[in-house]
Amino acid sequence: MRRxxxxxxxxxxxxxxxxxxxxxxxxxxxxxxxxxPGLVDMPTGEALPDGELVTTVxxxxxxxxxxxxxxxxxxxxxxxRYSALEDWDSDGFSTYYDRSFDLxxxxxxxxxxxxxxxxxxxxxxxxxxxSGEFLAASKHFFDDRLTVSAGLGWGRLGSHGAIGSxxxxxxxxIGEGGKLEADQWFRGDFAPFGGLxxxxxxxxxxxxxxxxxxxxxxxxxxxxxxxxxxxxFGIEYQLSEDVRxxxxxxxxxxxxLMASLAINPARPPQGGIRDAAPPPVLTxxxxxxxxxxxxxxxxxxxxxxxxxxxxxxxxMLEQKLExxxxxxxxxxxTAFVRNAGYNAEAQALGRTARxxxxxxxxxxxxxxxxxxxxxxxxLPAVTLQRRDVETFEVQPDGAEQMQARxxxxxxxxxxHWSEFAPGIYPGFAWQxxxxxxxxxxxxxxxxxxxxxxxxxxxxTPVPGLVFAGSVAKKLIGNxxxxxxxxxxxxxHVRSDYALYDKHGDxxxxxxxxxxxxxxGGDFYGRVTAGYLERxxxxxxxxxxxxxxxxxxxxxxxxxxxxxxxxxxxxGLQDYDVVTGHASIYWEVVPQYHAQxxxxxxxxxxxxxxxxxxxxxxxxxxxxAFATKTNVDDDEFGEGSFDKGITMSIPLEWFVxxxxxxxxxxxxxxxxRDGGAKLSVPGRLHGIVDQGSERRLDxxxxxxxx
Amino acid sequence: MGTVLAMxxxxxxxxxxxxLAGLLLLAACGTDRTGTSGMSTIRDVVGDLPKPSGAKPxxxxxxxxxxxxxxxxxxxxVAIPDIETQAxxxxxATNGGxxxxxxxxxxxxxxxxxxxxxTRGIGPDLLSAETRALRQMLEAxxxxxxxxxxxxxxxxxxxxxxxLDCALNVQGNENLxxxxxxxxxxxxxxxxxxxxxxxxxxxxxxxADGTLWQSRQWISDTLGYMATQRxxx
Numbered sequence: 002m003r004r005x006x007x008x009x010x011x012x013x014x015x016x017x018x019x020x021x022x023x024x025x026x027x028x029x030x031x032x033x034x035x036x037x038p039g040l041v042d043m044p045t046g047e048a049l050p051d052g053e054l055v056t057t058v059x060x061x062x063x064x065x066x067x068x069x070x071x072x073x074x075x076x077x078x079x080x081x082r083y084s085a086l087e088d089w090d091s092d093g094f095s096t097y098y099d100r101s102f103d104l105x106x107x108x109x110x111x112x113x114x115x116x117x118x119x120x121x122x123x124x125x126x127x128x129x130x131x132s133g134e135f136l137a138a139s140k141h142f143f144d145d146r147l148t149v150s151a152g153l154g155w156g157r158l159g160s161h162g163a164i165g166s167x168x169x170x171x172x173x174x175i176g177e178g179g180k181l182e183a184d185q186w187f188r189g190d191f192a193p194f195g196g197l198x199x200x201x202x203x204x205x206x207x208x209x210x211x212x213x214x215x216x217x218x219x220x221x222x223x224x225x226x227x228x229x230x231x232x233x234f235g236i237e238y239q240l241s242e243d244v245r246x247x248x249x250x251x252x253x254x255x256x257x258l259m260a261s262l263a264i265n266p267a268r269p270p271q272g273g274i275r276d277a278a279p280p281p282v283l284t285x286x287x288x289x290x291x292x293x294x295x296x297x298x299x300x301x302x303x304x305x306x307x308x309x310x311x312x313x314x315x316x317m318l319e320q321k322l323e324x325x326x327x328x329x330x331x332x333x334x335t336a337f338v339r340n341a342g343y344n345a346e347a348q349a350l351g352r353t354a355r356x357x358x359x360x361x362x363x364x365x366x367x368x369x370x371x372x373x374x375x376x377x378x379x380l381p382a383v384t385l386q387r388r389d390v391e392t393f394e395v396q397p398d399g400a401e402q403m404q405a406r407x408x409x410x411x412x413x414x415x416x417h418w419s420e421f422a423p424g425i426y427p428g429f430a431w432q433x434x435x436x437x438x439x440x441x442x443x444x445x446x447x448x449x450x451x452x453x454x455x456x457x458x459x460x461t462p463v464p465g466l467v468f469a470g471s472v473a474k475k476l477i478g479n480x481x482x483x484x485x486x487x488x489x490x491x492x493h494v495r496s497d498y499a500l501y502d503k504h505g506d507x508x509x510x511x512x513x514x515x516x517x518x519x520x521g522g523d524f525y526g527r528v529t530a531g532y533l534e535r536x537x538x539x540x541x542x543x544x545x546x547x548x549x550x551x552x553x554x555x556x557x558x559x560x561x562x563x564x565x566x567x568x569x570x571x572g573l574q575d576y577d578v579v580t581g582h583a584s585i586y587w588e589v590v591p592q593y594h595a596q597x598x599x600x601x602x603x604x605x606x607x608x609x610x611x612x613x614x615x616x617x618x619x620x621x622x623x624x625a626f627a628t629k630t631n632v633d634d635d636e637f638g639e640g641s642f643d644k645g646i647t648m649s650i651p652l653e654w655f656v657x658x659x660x661x662x663x664x665x666x667x668x669x670x671x672x673r674d675g676g677a678k679l680s681v682p683g684r685l686h687g688i689v690d691q692g693s694e695r696r697l698d699x700x701x702x703x704x705x706x
Numbered sequence: 707m708g709t710v711l712a713m714x715x716x717x718x719x720x721x722x723x724x725x726l727a728g729l730l731l732l733a734a735c736g737t738d739r740t741g742t743s744g745m746s747t748i749r750d751v752v753g754d755l756p757k758p759s760g761a762k763p764x765x766x767x768x769x770x771x772x773x774x775x776x777x778x779x780x781x782x783x784v785a786i787p788d789i790e791t792q793a794x795x796x797x798x799a800t801n802g803g804x805x806x807x808x809x810x811x812x813x814x815x816x817x818x819x820x821x822x823x824x825t826r827g828i829g830p831d832l833l834s835a836e837t838r839a840l841r842q843m844l845e846a847x848x849x850x851x852x853x854x855x856x857x858x859x860x861x862x863x864x865x866x867x868x869x870l871d872c873a874l875n876v877q878g879n880e881n882l883x884x885x886x887x888x889x890x891x892x893x894x895x896x897x898x899x900x901x902x903x904x905x906x907x908x909x910x911x912x913x914a915d916g917t918l919w920q921s922r923q924w925i926s927d928t929l930g931y932m933a934t935q936r937x938x939x
Contacts, residue, residue: 269861273830274863275829275831277813278814281798284801391802394804395816396834397855400833400857618863700863706826
């Protein structure tokens with residue numbers, strides 16, 4: 002009755018979503034038409050804030066540049082640019098599409114008496130229409146109201162008003178593109194450029210610059226626009242912390258517009274994660290006060306043990322966790338837990354510990370929590386003392402104390418059949434949801450997409466054994482109207498993607514059985530057989546050695562794959578291949594991860610893939626990869642070798658609520674057949690990495706959240 | 707104009723972020739014992755978006771002294787003006803002198819006696835606060851100078867310690883009227899300076915037995931201050 006009276010009056014005590022504070026503005030470096038710190042068309046010596054990811058679209062004279070720039074480290078930034086040049090009329094296209102990569106190094110940071118200094122390489126591996134190098138310096142004055150920048154440019158950036166020359170710049174041998182053109186760097190004429198940015202009020206910038214780019218091709222040969230003057234002017238407005246727009250007068254003849262969106266993993270749009278409050282820790286009366294509570298008779302009773310398991314299991318479900326099994330001794334409890342709800346592993350641990358404090362008999366002094374994944378893979382075990390859980394819930398440095406006191410160890414023995422929670426095995430699950438697939442950068446149509454529906458199901462009869470499959474049906478889209486036929490020399494292991502879209506709808510995305518095993522210690526194993534991906538079926542085996550406390554893991558994967566037919570059913574084509582890799586996964590320094598795979602690829606070519614990623618503490622990753630195999634550039638086709646950009650963003654970062662869902666992208670400027678890898682569902686490293694000490698530590702602050 | 711426009715845009719593109727999240731994830735539904743599919747998360751969040759209008763429930767005002775007289779467990783009203791919200795909380799647990807006060811929607815406020823220790827489930831929460839010395843001073847009616855830390859999580863989930871330099875002084879004795887009942891209290895004021903120069907002013911009204919009858923205490927930049935009033939002892 003009392004409880005009723007209370008809850009009847011209780012109201013919500015919650016910040017509505019989106020109440021993140023209007024943070025003080027800005028001022029990160031403003032970007033120019035190339036999407037990197039710049040004035041209008043010229044670069045400055047500044048860098049973006051660390052981790053900043055800026056997307057910029059700028060257009061003038063029928064030239065539209067879309068740039069994704071990333072400040073990979075405080076002093077290193079990289080960007081990918083896709084440009085459309087109207088009326089270029091080359092190779093039979095009226096609009097020419099160009100891909101280019103830039104790299105910038107901040108050599109000196111600004112201080113009281115010196116400017117910042119940046120070394121830049123523009124378009125250093127593309128087809129080279131934007132290629133140029135520069136050295137630029139910037140200095141802020143009058144409380145950042147005025148920024149003065151000046152620099153020296155080579156290549157394109159030294160094409161107007163040259164004041165000297167460093168040898169002669171060799172012509173770029175474009176070939177299939179995609180190569181470093183180091184012999185051009187800082188060669189040929191060089192010319193000065195520079196300008197001012199004035200901020201009369203916080204959100205407004207007025208820019209004026211002198212450009213050293215003569216637009217030789219655009220103004221001359223191609224006649225896209227007339228370059229009448231080297232002076233450019235612009236006015237920019239910061240709409241919000243993330244969005245900036247600008248209008249410009251360029252080269253005395255053209256009007257331009259630009260917009261940029263800046264996001265940063267350190268700046269979540271909702272201001273942080275807001276989950277429902279965790280259950281409070283329940284402290285036990287001391288042994289001297291209630292000795293009866295500390296008896297261990299319960300451990301003898303199958304019935305009481307079952308009750309403890311059931312109670313824990315129910316309490317965990319309410320916290321978006323699933324109890325897979327519970328191992329009890331009179332003084333210890335080991336919970337095998339599936340973390341269904343939390344991107345932060347530490348938060349799942351903390352909530353499990355809180356629940357255990359509420360449901361475990363008082364005689365239990367030690368909690369061991371084993372996270373399980375993919376139908377029973379046991380990740381490293383974390384052991385906490387119950388007394389610590391009780392004490393540090395309410396200490397100011399409670400999180401730090403728990404971190405110092407937790408003990409992590411290699412995975413424990415698998416649960417005995419009697420220890421499983423009811424209803425866990427056999428497990429059946431299905432899901433239905435929409436999918437979005439895109440195809441970028443086809444010169445006929447740079448953006449294509451399909452929206453459809455995807456139905457998946459899985460059955461886990463016993464721990465470690467998973468049968469799963471999914472089918473998909475397109476609802477709307479234009480991926481199937483790719484008409485471009487390529488004359489390629491390697492087996493068509495990836496380049497027939499359009500035929501799959503054309504002929505296979507609906508299709509079986511995958512249908513397979515997977516067996517996970519743990520031979521002991523830090524070893525993990527997997528065998529997967531069936532229809533593994535849309536283009537290949539086969540058998541895949543993998544072994545991984547991944548100590549929980551090491552920054553290195555080693556893996557090996559050997560697969561036999563046979564190409565599937567285009568119809569998306571069970572049919573197979575004749576092409577088959579044995580493919581596989583030895584892999585090293587290495588956290589070089591905190592947040593910077595490298596992976597090297599050496600082996601044989603789908604087209605039978607042999608070589609290596611190097612991936613470099615920045616992994617932020619909150620789970621954001623941004624990286625790039627390149628694969629070089631023993632096919633020469635002609636054989637590979639346009640682009641010369643396989644490369645791309647990867648990004649993965651935890652959904653919780655967007656929505657401000659814990660969820661394990663993550664959206665991941667891989668963007669390749671070109672899809673060819675060389676250096677292609679089999680895509681196997683449920684590869685081990687991604688699963689096992691969740692249990693590493695690094696993952697725990699990265700978000701340990703969420704233990705008590 | 708700039709601010710209004712920026713705020714509109716800010717709101718617009720937070721909505722955009724959500725839409726983007728929905729699209730990017732294309733979250734699914736299915737057998738989901740734990741309610742953790744991406745779709746259910748998005749649904750939760752959309753459900754939380756401020757509603758355009760509607761009658762505002764009035765927490766403490768809705769309680770008559772008669773209704774309160776029937777309740778014999780501690781109750782406290784907490785209001786957070788910056789986010790225009792208030793709730794009545796009851797004690798869900800205590801641990802080592804720290805009480806977990808809980809609202810019906812699973813938000814909690816942890817109090818070390820009269821001093822705010824932590825919040826959970828409200829917004830960008832206060833992870834923890836150093837409270838022990840301050841509590842003793844408040845309960846004993848002592849004044850003094852001291853430093854204490856607040857802890858938060860930043861956008862990358864890293865613990866940020868914010869050290870405060872504080873002074874506690876006595877403002878005098880005051881009689882408060884709470885739900886038609888007069889409560890004699892001692893009014894204490896705590897003035898703290900943050901490293902960034904911001905000054906925080908916390909106020910505490912304590913009964914002779916140390917009960918906190920009323921207070922105003924700093925939570926965080928996003929949530930601002932909370933105001934508390936004890937309804938049932």
